[in-house]
Amino acid sequence: MTATLLIPALLFGVMSTFHQFRISERTAKIALGKSEPPQAILDKVKKAQAALQTISYTMERTDTLVTGDVRTMRGKVKLQVAIQDSIFGFKFVARKDSEPGERIYDGHVGYETYPGTKTYRLLTEASRVRQLLNGGGGHLVLEDLVRINTSQVTTMHLREDAQHYYLTFNYRDLEEYDVRKRYKVFTIAKSSLLPVALRSHQETLGKIQDLSYRITGLLVNDPAFSYNFSELSFLKDYNQVLEVHANRPVMNLKDKPFPPFALRSFGNDPVSSAPLKGQVVLLDFWEVWCSPCIEALPKMEQLYSTYKKRGLQVYGIVNDLKQLEAAKALVRKRGLSYAMLIGNEALRKDYHLTGAVPLYILIDKKGQVRMISEGFPAELEAIIQKVLTE
Numbered sequence: 001m002t003a004t005l006l007i008p009a010l011l012f013g014v015m016s017t018f019h020q021f022r023i024s025e026r027t028a029k030i031a032l033g034k035s036e037p038p039q040a041i042l043d044k045v046k047k048a049q050a051a052l053q054t055i056s057y058t059m060e061r062t063d064t065l066v067t068g069d070v071r072t073m074r075g076k077v078k079l080q081v082a083i084q085d086s087i088f089g090f091k092f093v094a095r096k097d098s099e100p101g102e103r104i105y106d107g108h109v110g111y112e113t114y115p116g117t118k119t120y121r122l123l124t125e126a127s128r129v130r131q132l133l134n135g136g137g138g139h140l141v142l143e144d145l146v147r148i149n150t151s152q153v154t155t156m157h158l159r160e161d162a163q164h165y166y167l168t169f170n171y172r173d174l175e176e177y178d179v180r181k182r183y184k185v186f187t188i189a190k191s192s193l194l195p196v197a198l199r200s201h202q203e204t205l206g207k208i209q210d211l212s213y214r215i216t217g218l219l220v221n222d223p224a225f226s227y228n229f230s231e232l233s234f235l236k237d238y239n240q241v242l243e244v245h246a247n248r249p250v251m252n253l254k255d256k257p258f259p260p261f262a263l264r265s266f267g268n269d270p271v272s273s274a275p276l277k278g279q280v281v282l283l284d285f286w287e288v289w290c291s292p293c294i295e296a297l298p299k300m301e302q303l304y305s306t307y308k309k310r311g312l313q314v315y316g317i318v319n320d321l322k323q324l325e326a327a328k329a330l331v332r333k334r335g336l337s338y339a340m341l342i343g344n345e346a347l348r349k350d351y352h353l354t355g356a357v358p359l360y361i362l363i364d365k366k367g368q369v370r371m372i373s374e375g376f377p378a379e380l381e382a383i384i385q386k387v388l389t390e
Contacts, residue, residue, distance in 0.1 A: 038158040041165050041188065042148070048193035049147055054225040055079040058217040059140040066207040066289040067322055073098065075140045078227050082107050087126050090146050091229045094137030103138040105129060106229045112136065113234055119241045120234065131375060135356075142213055145195055148186065163190055177294050178205050178330065192220065204289065205326045249352040250359065254372050258363045259350035263317070266328050266340040276313060278365050280387050284316045285343075285351075285359040288327045293358040296376040297334060303381060304338040310388050311365075319343035319353060364390065 055078070062072045075096040082090055091107045104111040110123035110132045123129045132138040143149070150156075150169065157168040164187050171182040180203050187197035196218060200211040219225075253259070258281075260273045273281075284300050286293035297316075304314040316338060318327045324342065331340055347353070351361075360380065362371040364387045371383055 036158075038156045038167060041158060041167060042150070042156070044193050045148060045167075045188055045195070049145075051221075052081050052146060053221045054081070054219075055145065056217070056219040056222060056225065057145075057215045059142065060214045060216070061140060062212045064208060064210040066204050066209050067320070068207075073139055075137050077137065077140050077142075078225070079141075079146065080225075080227070080229060081146060087129055088143065088146075092141055093227055093229075094141050096137045096140060099136055101136060103132045103136045103141075104229075104232065105132060106232065111232070111234075113238065114241075118238045120238045121241050127375060127378065142195070142198065142215070144186070144198060145215070148195070160190075164188060164196075165190065177291065178333070179203070189218075192218070194218070194220070205329065207326075209289070250354075251372055253351070253361070253369045256369055257367050258361070258369050259347075261347050261350070263341040263344060263347060266331065266342065271315075271339065271341055276363075277367055279311050279313045280307075280365060280384065281363040282312065282314045282384070283359075283361040283363070284314065285319070285353065285357050285361075286316055287318060287320045287357050288323045288330055289320070290357045292375060294330070296358060297336060299376060301334075301336050301338065303384065307384060307388060312384060312388065314338040316340045317343050317347070319348060319355070362387065 056076070058074070058076050060072070060074045062070065064070050073096055075094065075098075077092060077094040080091045082088075085091070085107055088105060091105055093102055093104045095102045100115045101113045102111075104113070110129040112121040112123070112132070114120065123132065133141055133143075152171050153169045154172050155170045157170075159166045159168075167186040167188060169184045169186070171184075173180040173182065182202040184201070185199040186195045188194065189196045196215045198211075198213040200213075202209050258273070262270065262272050265271050282300075282303070284293075284296070286297070288294070300314060300316065304312065308314075316331075316336070318324060318340065319342075320327075321342070327340075343353070353359070356374060358375060360371070360373045360376065361369060362380075362383060364370045370387055371377070371380075373380070377383075
């Protein structure tokens with residue numbers, strides 16, 4: 001799993017239901033007169049998407065992150081629509097040009113493949129399967145190509161030129177996440193009435209995140225579509241990664257003594273792990289630019305408030321020093337009461353941290369790592385209750 005930014009999957013919703021929203025009366029004009037209203041164009045796009053069976057395309061994606069960094073990625077994606085599928089509504093295989101492995105969803109489970117070691121990682125839980133989109137070729141899978149999500153749209157605007165419609169969706173500010181000025185701009189090809197580009201914009205704590213997607217080589221319902229999701233060829237030659245996590249070494253800490261640490265708090269006080277023996281400790285590795293991290297902060301606060309008298313200690317840990325002041329401001333604004341720490345190089349080395357967040361590590365009273373999760377696990381409270389009673 002790679003570092004998760006304030007991604008559209010959270011901030012723009014994952015529901016496919018089309019809610020009522022207010023449509024702007026400002027419609028673009030072209031040489032021959034007024035264009036059609038935005039809703040009419042959206043209806044045409046929905047009709048075109050309803051006819052989709054298979055899709056192949058090349059994607060170029062450029063992310064401008066809240067840190068100021070810019071990353072560009074390119075690769076190929078194949079989708080097969082599966083209307084009854086409850087996770088994505090389609091199957092897919094995606095590969096990033098800069099990485100040899102693939103991200104695959106066959107309609108039941110997800111796979112991450114690693115050709116260098118001839119291994120694969122299997123994902124079975126729905127929440128874990130969705131994380132396929134957070135790294136590798138999954139970054140290039142555009143869900144809105146199959147079904148545009150308007151569940152949280154507040155206003156919609158339209159302009160056009162000779163070849164394209166440009167639909168702009170505006171969204172409400174998310175005060176609880178300090179996210180503002182949210183909008184998406186879809187470029188719709190008049191020839192296919194399908195999205196061929198998307199710009200997703202928002203500002204977090206006054207800093208811009210801008211994600212741009214551009215599709216080329218789009219093939220729709222191609223008779224030559226050849227990928228067989230029912231018989232994945234790599235399974236014959238690859239071995240499933242089980243206990244040894246060569247590609248995610250942090251997972252190798254499970255069921256072992258936790259690496260001790262000596263850090264500083266947000267208030268610059270020294271904090272050592274030495275006095276923690278005999279307590280249950282939950283480590284929450286998070287960053288201010290990570291939307292799932294921010295979403296989970298109130299849950300972490302609730303867990304701490306509920307179980308601190310029974311011996312639960314919670315530490316939030318931030319490693320991105322460039323965003324440290326923003327993280328401190330967010331903690332103050334939220335009124336979080338559990339301890340916040342600043343990571344250092346020794347911690348990053350001992351815990352094999354790659355920058356991928358959120359990451360949760362639960363340590364039992366004997367100092368053994370009992371749980372490691374990339375993403376907030378639904379069963380976390382039940383695990384804490386169990387470990388506290390041991």
